[in-house]
Amino acid sequence: MPRPSSPLLSPEIIGSAGLALARAGEPFGVNAIARELGVRPSSLYNHVDGMDGILELMRGELVEGYRVEWHGEPWDEFVLAVLRTQRRMYADHPQLVPLLVGKTITHPAVIAAYDDLASVLVDGGFPDDEVLSVIAVIDAFAIGFGLDLASPDEVWQPEGGTRTLGRLIDGAERGSARSDRTFELGVGLLLDSLRARLVGTPPVTGQASSRF
Template sequence: MARPTTPLLSRDQIVRAALDQLDRTGALALPRLAKDLGVGTSSLYHHVKGGREEVVEGIRGLLSQEGMVTDRVPGEDWARFVDRWASGYRAAFAAHPAVVPLLTAQTVSHPATLASYETLADVLHEAGFSDDDLLHAVTVLDDFVLGSALDAGAPVEVWADSPDPGSRLARAVRATRAQPGDRSERAFRLGLESLLVGLERLRART
């Protein structure tokens, strides 16, 4: 029998199917992934020789290309760039919160993701952040965005209602429930604005 003229499987297909599996089940299992794709597990390793870690890194790159900016806007100051960087990053990863724990368990190595971090580092450096502080600033932003992406996938009711009529938390939950829009998105905006204020203080001290 002649071999097919086009590959039956590609790395991109594998990565996208893995992302779909994570969205549906909250977990990544390569044998199940191979079954979903209609191939043997060994066929997966032919395209992703690094196995599970390479698949996860492929997902990181896929989402990075969708949301993590690398472009510089003429005249844009560092705070506005960080706002745009964090907002795009969160939007892409908040759509797939089950991915986040896997991403934090391994070293960032995908070129598309590193390119976005490199642009962020360049912007912060040019704004006056010192080498001693710059990586800490990037880490704080990264932690905040990924935490917010996880929050986007949290239950609608994050905190159980309290039977105590004097519970301050319960009153806050009810007040927030009555507000328009998405609670997680509002919390993200508040947190990012607070972070920018703190980073500006760090920059000024430097």
């Protein structure tokens, strides 16, 4: 029997199949991926180390699709691009967030993306002993605002009287307009704080830079 012109299974094929099932709202465990690919579940174990391995392959496929390449721009412009892209990535895949945040990152493509970010921050002047903390802040910001973008149009709906919140809700934007406005305020505050920390001066609280 002739060999197939392309491999039936590979880590990339398995990761892509799992991600496609997740995007469709379908189960994406070992059995589900095997059915999707038309193979026996045991065949997957020749390429992955169980469900943890599948999740890491899915993470790699996901990040590859939202990768931000550095082209020599200043660190704050690169961080802004990363935040915008990761926000969209997490908003597009909110069901994967709790599964991925509890797993150690090992996929080469994801490690490379973090290495780019770390290198840009170090080259931008951040001290080595703060860079991982800054990256963690960026991650938390992107995840939080990604989930916020995926939240319902009505975030708050008081059932009783309020002193202030109800009045503010009545005049506020809804849906993606609210989320976009909040993100722009937050990203301005974050970048202003990072710039201020870099030069050793306290940020001006509540006033975001007009640069972005």
